[in-house]
Amino acid sequence: MKSNAWWKEAVVYQIYPRSFRDSNGDGMGDLRGIIEKLDYLQELGVDVIWLSPIYDSPNDDNGYDIRDYRRILEDFGTMADFDELLAGLHARGMKVMMDLVVNHTSDEHEWFQKSRESKDSPYRDYYYWRPAKNGKEPNNWESFFSGSTWKYDEQTAAYYLHLFSEKQPDLNWENEKVRQEVYEMMKFWLDKGIDGFRMDVINMISKHPELPDAKATAGKTLASGGPYFMNGPRVHEFLQEMNREVLAHYDMMTVGETPDVDVEDAKLYTGADRHELNMVFQFEHVDLDSGPNGKWDLRPLSLLDLKHVFTKWQNGLDQVGWNSLYLNNHDQPRAVSRYGDDGVYWKESAKMLATFLHMLKGTPYIYQGEEIGMTNVKFPSIDDYKDIETLNMYKDKVVEQGLDHDKVMEAIYAKGRDNARTPMQWNDENHAGFTTGIPWIQVNPNYPKINVAQQLKEEDSIFHYYKKLIQLRKANDVVVYGKYDLLLPESEKVYAYTRTLENEQLLVILNFTASEVPFLLPDEVQFKAQTLLIANYDVPVTASIEKFNLRPYEARVYQLSIS
Numbered sequence: 001m002k003s004n005a006w007w008k009e010a011v012v013y014q015i016y017p018r019s020f021r022d023s024n025g026d027g028m029g030d031l032r033g034i035i036e037k038l039d040y041l042q043e044l045g046v047d048v049i050w051l052s053p054i055y056d057s058p059n060d061d062n063g064y065d066i067r068d069y070r071r072i073l074e075d076f077g078t079m080a081d082f083d084e085l086l087a088g089l090h091a092r093g094m095k096v097m098m099d100l101v102v103n104h105t106s107d108e109h110e111w112f113q114k115s116r117e118s119k120d121s122p123y124r125d126y127y128y129w130r131p132a133k134n135g136k137e138p139n140n141w142e143s144f145f146s147g148s149t150w151k152y153d154e155q156t157a158a159y160y161l162h163l164f165s166e167k168q169p170d171l172n173w174e175n176e177k178v179r180q181e182v183y184e185m186m187k188f189w190l191d192k193g194i195d196g197f198r199m200d201v202i203n204m205i206s207k208h209p210e211l212p213d214a215k216a217t218a219g220k221t222l223a224s225g226g227p228y229f230m231n232g233p234r235v236h237e238f239l240q241e242m243n244r245e246v247l248a249h250y251d252m253m254t255v256g257e258t259p260d261v262d263v264e265d266a267k268l269y270t271g272a273d274r275h276e277l278n279m280v281f282q283f284e285h286v287d288l289d290s291g292p293n294g295k296w297d298l299r300p301l302s303l304l305d306l307k308h309v310f311t312k313w314q315n316g317l318d319q320v321g322w323n324s325l326y327l328n329n330h331d332q333p334r335a336v337s338r339y340g341d342d343g344v345y346w347k348e349s350a351k352m353l354a355t356f357l358h359m360l361k362g363t364p365y366i367y368q369g370e371e372i373g374m375t376n377v378k379f380p381s382i383d384d385y386k387d388i389e390t391l392n393m394y395k396d397k398v399v400e401q402g403l404d405h406d407k408v409m410e411a412i413y414a415k416g417r418d419n420a421r422t423p424m425q426w427n428d429e430n431h432a433g434f435t436t437g438i439p440w441i442q443v444n445p446n447y448p449k450i451n452v453a454q455q456l457k458e459e460d461s462i463f464h465y466y467k468k469l470i471q472l473r474k475a476n477d478v479v480v481y482g483k484y485d486l487l488l489p490e491s492e493k494v495y496a497y498t499r500t501l502e503n504e505q506l507l508v509i510l511n512f513t514a515s516e517v518p519f520l521l522p523d524e525v526q527f528k529a530q531t532l533l534i535a536n537y538d539v540p541v542t543a544s545i546e547k548f549n550l551r552p553y554e555a556r557v558y559q560l561s562i563s
Contacts (some may be wrong), residue, residue, distance in 0.1 A: 002053045007196070007253035007278055009480050010047035011358075011470050012365045014560075016330045017054055017076055018062060019423045020368055022435035029423070029434070031077035031085050038085075040452065041125060042092045044371060044463070047471040048087055048253070050097040050198050052330055054082070058108050060167040062389055064099075064200060064423075065106040069185045086193055088265035095195035097253060102182045103169040104486060111181075113170050113256045119156050128161035130211070139214045141225030141557075146392040148222060163204060163229065165388060173205045173238055183245045190246070196253035200278070202239070203258040203269070206232030232261040236268055241275040248275065255324050255363075256280045263316030270321030279363060284309045286332055295555070296320040296393060296411040301339065303492055303512050311497075314484040315362055323362030327353060328370055333419040337376035340553065341514055348553040351465045351536035352510055352533065355555035356495065358469040359508045361484050369424055370465040372455050376419040377444045382409070386441050387417040427453040469533055476533075476559075477502045487525065493517045494550065498525065503563040506533070511550035521546045 021033030031054065041049065053063035061072065072079050105112055114123040129140035130150070137150040138159055143166075150159040151166040161170045171178050175440040186197065208228035215224035239256075247254060256269060258280040268278050288305045291297030317323050327335035337341050340349025350373035358364050358518040366494050378386060380392050390412055413419075418441060425447040426433030432447035444450075455461035473479045482499030493513045497507040507525060511517050532539055535556045545558055 002148070003272065004481075005278075006251075007048075008363060009473070010095070010253070010363060011045070011473060012048040012050050012363060013041060013044070013046040013558055014050045014054045014329055014365060014367045016368060016421060016467050017420060018052075018440060019421050020082055021424060021426070022437065022439070025435060025437040026075070027435050027437040027440045028075050030075065031072070031154040033489065035081070035088055036086050038092060038094075041089075041094065043467070044366075045467055045474075046094065046366065048095045048097050048195065050365070051099065053099045053101060053550040055101075058106055058167065060165050060323045061073070062386075064101050065104070065165065065168045066101055067106040067108045068110070070188055082412065083192070090193065095253075096193075097196035097198055097255075098189055098194050099200060100186065100197040100202075101200040102171060104162065104164060105205045106171045106354070107167045116153055116155055116160075125172055126178050127169050128172055128207070128211070129156070129158045130161070131158055137227065139211050140216060140223050141211075141220060141228075142222035145389050149225065161207075163201075163225075170204070170207075173234070173402045174209070178237065178242065182243065186242075186246045190252065194464060195251075196255075199254065199256045201259065201278075202277075202320075202504040203231050203235055203261060203265075204229050205238055206235040208232060211491065225261055229256075231265055232298040236274070236276060239269070239299045242272070243275045254537045255280045259283050263312060264504040266313075266317060270317065272321070279322045281324050281326065281329075282313065284313070285327075289338070295415055296397075296408075298411055298414055303495060304490075305514075306339075307486060307489065307495055311484075311489075318361070318451055318483065322407075323360070324365060325357050325360050325362040326365040327357055328367045328420060329365065329419050330367070330497065332367075333415055335370060336373050337419070338414075339512075342373075342375040345514055345553045347376070347419075347460075347462060348551075350462045352553045352555040353514070354438045354462070354466055354469055355508065355536065355557060356510050358473065359479065359497075359499065359557055361499065363481065364473075366466065367420065371463050371500075372425065372452055373450060374422075374425060375444065375446060375450065376413060377422050377442075378413045379394070379418075379442060382412075384442055385412065385416065385418050387421070390416045390418060425451040427451050430484070466532075472557075476504075477501055478506055478508075481492050482506060487522050494519060496522075498560075501559070505560040505562045507545065507556075507558040507560055509545075509550065509554075509556045509558075511552065511554045514552045516552065517550045519548055519550050525560070527562050533557045533559050 016327050018029045020029040022029050023032035023038055054076045055066045056068040056073050057063045057066050072082055111126045114121050115127050122551045137148050141149040143149045145165050149163055152159050162168050202376040212225035214225045254276045254277045256452055261282050266280050269277050289301045291299040336350040336355050340353050397408050398405050422437050422444045423434035428448040431439050432443045455463035478499055482501040487496040495510045497508050537554050
């Protein structure tokens with residue numbers, strides 16, 4: 001059974017505007033910079049552009065702290081620039097997805113400014129205000145950005161809740177007025193003509209009404225309050241209301257960022273009969289290289305674990321919901337550095353990872369620079385980093401706890417969010433062609449080797465490989481709608497799977513290692529004819545697929561006739 005939808009067939013390209021292209025030399029990417037590159041995006045062949053926040057913001061968390069939802073941040077340009085960008089994308093057959101950040105606002109938002117004025121303010125209940133508890137914070141929850149989730153405000157002698165930065169107070173979705181304000185704002189953008197929303201931490205909007213203490217580990221005063229705000233008691237009610245009030249009235253796509261969801265949760269968020277969201281971003285596969293102490297506790301990635309997670313999600317949402325497919329974004333390190341080899345087999349492993357992702361069932365998301373194989377960066381000093389999460393973690397672990405500087409820096413090199421935020425590498429000129437000024441964050445020094453201009457010229461480039469993968473998706477329904485089946489589940493080096501739709505089958509074979517690996521076709525794959533669709537090495541058309549050696553990070557996709 002296949003249920004067609006344009007957002008299932010689309011390929012999404014995420015732009016982090018601050019780092020994409022600076023048009024005026026102030027060192028920060030902007031909307032006119034994106035407009036300059038629309039033909040490039042069209043050449044790649046993507047269907048939807050997802051813009052990370054461009055709203056008015058003090059930029060405590062790079063735009064995820066919004067001061068005014070209906071204004072464009074001056075650094076990015078004007079509403080006229082946005083309207084021109086929207087028109088330019090639509091004219092080229094592309095759609096626009098905006099970031100919707102409504103779990104919290106900036107503390108400089110008008111609602112919060114009025115909320116903190118007095119306990120009798122009509123806006124007081126727009127946020128979570130609580131008195132001290134035994135002379136301390138109202139509970140023991142730990143912020144995602146280190147420290148307590150509570151900030152004391154002297155004006156009314158009370159604390160407010162912030163799951164993230166103290167400049168990002170959480171909105172109180174229990175208040176119907178808050179929800180209506182959000183829905184009206186969403187309609188404002190949809191009526192302008194945007195085509196969808198990526199919803200930031202949307203599964204955190206419903207908190208347990210009592211905000212109880214969380215269970216702390218021995219010797220720690222703060223603890224994760226996740227059980228009391230992740231997938232909270234009214235979250236599905238709120239999203240169904242949002243769907244009735246807003247989403248159902250537009251031809252649009254929605255994807256929710258939902259940390260800490262499992263497949264059963266995702267069925268509730270994305271089930272077609274549930275009337276909530278089209279798809280969610282789950283985090284299981286990007287947590288596989290984290291140890292018991294969380295993100296910064298590094299551990300080697302196991303291919304068996306990766307197979308298990310992807311197979312669970314591919315099968316779990318089959319015929320029920322829909323998967324979003326991603327390996328990197330503005331919060332994650334670069335995929336080729338994390339899952340591949342950004343040294344000797346840089347080009348081969350970047351292409352292999354692209355093949356892996358784009359041949360799975362779901363909507364693929366490309367993060368800017370991924371299509372040219374941009375890599376992680378190692379800045380020489382902690383002072384070169386800009387990300388609030390990274391800086392807070394370093395302060396906590398090195399300055400306050402006295403942990404080893406070099407060990408903490410290794411974790412930052414591997415997992416820091418600034419890995420994804422270095423400027424887009426357009427050419428080998430100064431600052432990689434990103435700006436004529438001084439970039440807001442340093443450019444990765446490997447830009448003379450890795451850049452767009454170089455790859456547009458090279459027929460065998462990573463860029464042209466991505467372009468071909470996107471074209472294959474558009475030409476073959478089996479890529480979009482075919483059923484996924486894992487092959488060789490016990491192999492620790494090869495990830496192989498099939499996609500089947502009626503009489504057509506794709507066979508995807510991937511070597512996730514830097515060594516040569518023998519491949520033996522499992523008996524369950526029966527076919528009458530084979531056609532090589534794409535590969536990242538030269539492969540003779542007549543080559544057997546029953547038995548051969550896979551070269552380092554080799555990827556092959558065959559189209560099989562099975563009837």
